[in-house]
Amino acid sequence: MDDLLAARSQMAMSLAFHIIFAAIGIAMPLLMTIAEWKWLRTKDEIYLTLAKRWAKGTAILFAVGAVSGTVLSFELGLLWPGFMGYAGSIIGMPFSLEGFAFFTEAIFLGIYLYGWQRVPPRAHLFAGAMVALSGALSGIFVVIANAWMNAPRGFRLVDGKPVDIDPIAAMMNPAALPQTLHMTLAAYAATGFVVAGIHAFMLLRDPRNRFHKAALAIAFVVGGVTAILQPLSGDLLAKTVAVTQPVKLAAFEGQFQTEQGASFRIGGIPDETAGVTRYAIEVPYALSILAYGDPNATVKGLNDFRADERPPVAIVHIAFQIMVACGVAMMLIALWGAWRYLRARRNKRRLESKWFLRLLVAAAPLGFIAIETGWVVTEVGRQPWIIYGVMRTSEAVTPMPGLIVPFITFTLLYILLAIVTIWLLLRQVAASPRDAEPLAKEAQLVA
Amino acid sequence: MSLETIIAGVMIASLVLYALLGGADYGGGVWDLFAFGPRARRQRALIAEAISPVWEANHVWLILVIVILFTAFPPAFATIATALHIPITLLLIGIVLRGTAFTFRTYDVQRDDVQRRWSLVFSIASIITPVLLGITLGAIASGTIRIVDRVVVNGFFRSWLAPFPFAVGFFALALFAFLAAVYLTLETRERELQEDFRRRALVSGVAVGILALTVFVLAGTGAPTVRAGISRTWWALILHVCTAVFAVGAFYALWMRQYKLARICAAAQVTLILLGWAFAQFPHLVEPDITIFSAAAPRITLQLLLGALVLGALLLFPSYYYLFRVFKRGHKEAQEAQ
Incomplete structure (x- = not known):
């Protein structure tokens, strides 16, 4: 493994690890705040227990997210000094704003987790809402910086040095809005589905448990609503990519030939040497419509780009297919759930059927699979550039030799953390209340 | 005062706050390892109680230092991260292990052997991380970090694998342990526990004094320009006299x-x-080649950053004050108990 590949692997691994905790850190505080709000409104002990249970999970995940995020902020320089040597002056702004959002998040999480007995109920709920809000803002600021790498604006390069720097224009780059929208919705959808899946699993074993029913309802509403909205933001993002990074769009679709009225491919395996994508189901005109809103629009194919400016097509295409498939499945499940809910209300029937719960358990990981593959699409799809069209990844890498050592070290460290985190979360789930009866006692116990 | 100086000042202020608040959290980890005697268990419980609600917020000061560094002085960040790749990587491993082990300990089985295992990881990481932080700062001051045409002139070891950076590392550790012990005397109403941490504060205070002297002596060859800067002006001397007065005052x-x-x-x-x-x-940001002026980002970036810092501070300090008011109320009671 050469040093560039090791550096890219370490960055990819660090991001892939961190994004799970980051996404949960955005969405979980919303879930626990909703639960607490319902407790204050209904005075039903179940919601208090739920808020406290979810807060415990959030505490564990937030700690891992905070330290793995710290690692990333240093890794920008440790691995890509050529990039940070000047990019900081252009996109440092969103990072500094993120710093303050992260501050707010950590402060109010401290109050939320340890302040149950120390602050009045409304102040406590406010702390939860602040964690949820600042968590979302943190994510948005970081994604804005990433969007700039895809659609760099706000500077000119003269002899390899940036001039006429405009940090505001850099933040307002065309990819910023669609990317932040897409990632924020993804965080809620993915977390909502995982949490719903866990509580669905517990309900299958203990069908009368009101605690898990209440948890499932909140998680599924948050996950479901965002899963239904997500394809819209995805469409907006794809249309932006079509304009700002046409070669990436071609890689999404494995589109080698420039074509008018291009088809949308479902599945298929791109063969880069032969320049064709085989075994795909093709929907005529659909790609032109999706990318440009016009069935006769011309989609530029990979063959019309220089070979050394194309991303690895197969990885990007397959990751894109997986992401879209997961997203569509989640949307359909959410729609079905909504329909079931409306029907159950009218006929006074039970909402949770065994099959629907089993489906939710099976769908639990879909959101995170979509997030991981989605970032593969974004990041690998931008290669060979670190700043699209401006700086190559190979120009940015550190001269430090032996980068495989830190790559392996951090990989082992993160595997260890993942195992412990999962083990601790399983303990929390296993210790959840068995049935509705002893809940009042339970609420006092976790207080 | 120039914009560069103001922003560098904010960066140093963040570093100071990181040392005063985050540093003390590391110091807490040190005293977790050295908890002994009949009250060892209560000492550990007190330390955990003191740092649990605040350590994550305190940790963000370090993030702020880094963000200001790479926004306002990007080439300095690139140079430091390149030349000090190894100690910074080790520092990160320490940060990860300290934070996660502490949290895992809180949420894992409350059985002695399990708790002891996490305590060990937490406390050892709390010792190693400040040392590495000090080594990094010491290397930056040493004047041996030079990058010419993407080549690290002194290699990836020589600038930090030297007596002076290590002395700074142990100095940082002693300072953090000292701060933690002093703070902890105010975290409890129990007289015996106060006495425990008073003794620890006195012992670590002596260590601070010895290591300060060691750092000063080693700076003669290890960081000559910074050492010369220490006695460059009359007000620098007044600063050092004040430091000494406060050190004696603390004792x-x-x-x-x-x-x-x-x-x-x-x-x-x-x-x-x-x-x-x-x-x-x-x-100088990095001795001897990089100053805050040569590394500064364009004016517009500095202006916007300063605006963001002011605005952020306006939001941050009230919430931070609230956090400490909620959890550090015990102080008054501790005083009254005396």
């Missing part, structure tokens, strides 16, 4: 069991040590 206050006064003196002492270093190195 006196601890001896007299005036813990609130001790806390003020200890915090002032640490602040002045960091300021003394910053003034001695001014205007």
